[in-house]
Amino acid sequence: MAEELVFYTNPMSRGRIARWMLEEVGAPYRTQLLEYGTTMKAPEYLAINPMGKVPAIRHGETVVTEAGAICAYLADAFPAAGLAPPLGDAARGPYFRWMFYAAGPVEAAVFNKMLGVEVPKERERSMGYGSFDHVMKVLHIAVSEGEYVAGDRFTAADVYFGSQIGWGLQFGALDKDPAFEPYWQRISTRPAAVRAREIDDALMAAPAQG
Secondary structure: OOOOEEEEEOOOOOHHHHHHHHHHHOOOOEEEEOOOOOHHHOHHHHOOOOOOOOOEEEEOOEEEEOHHHHHHHHHHHOHHHOOOOOOOOOOHHHHHHHHHHHHHHHHHHHHHHHOOOOOOHHHHHHOOOOOHHHHHHHHHHHHHOOOEOOEOOOOHHHHHHHHHHHHHHHHOOOOOOOOHHHHHHHHHOOHHHHHHHHHHHHHHHOOOOO
16 A cells, blocks of 8 residues: 655645645645644644644655755655656756755845845855855756756756746746746646646635634
8 A cells, every 4th residue: 555645735835846746746645734823833743844834745654844855755756757867867966956056045045135135245155155146147057058957858856946936036036037937937837837836726715724
């Protein structure tokens, strides 16, 4: 019997990234909706994620938190979906590179800018991302070298990395770049991406769950 896959989320969260990945994988899963400030901070969920944040998944006895880690885990746990380059494949390098670039430098640089945090020029070497402008230049390179960030086929790296691009375009957090929109259009129209958005949009429109 297959191990149960449980998805802890809120439709107004980074859980939307994990939902997309789950839809790409195609394995059956059960959604556990959580609310900010109540069930997300309840002891039952803090035993899953002591941060009291979503998303998280429980696959059998394995618990994974953090959207990027969930994407990477699911790609390896369900290899038939073909969402991670196999060991020995040269694409595995850029696959991990861009997955973690999005989780580290991109997220830090974008949110610092949104919060008005200015890194003094003389302290850029101390920051993991250097400067916002530098991050944008590297993002341009990542989406300009091919159809997808890890080579010629779609992978879990595109789910996570691409979600950062899509979010930045939606909320104006990224500078305008001619390479961003075509890349986001390519990946966001995938059937699994569309299904995931429809599911979460419907949940947002539904009455709040306690």
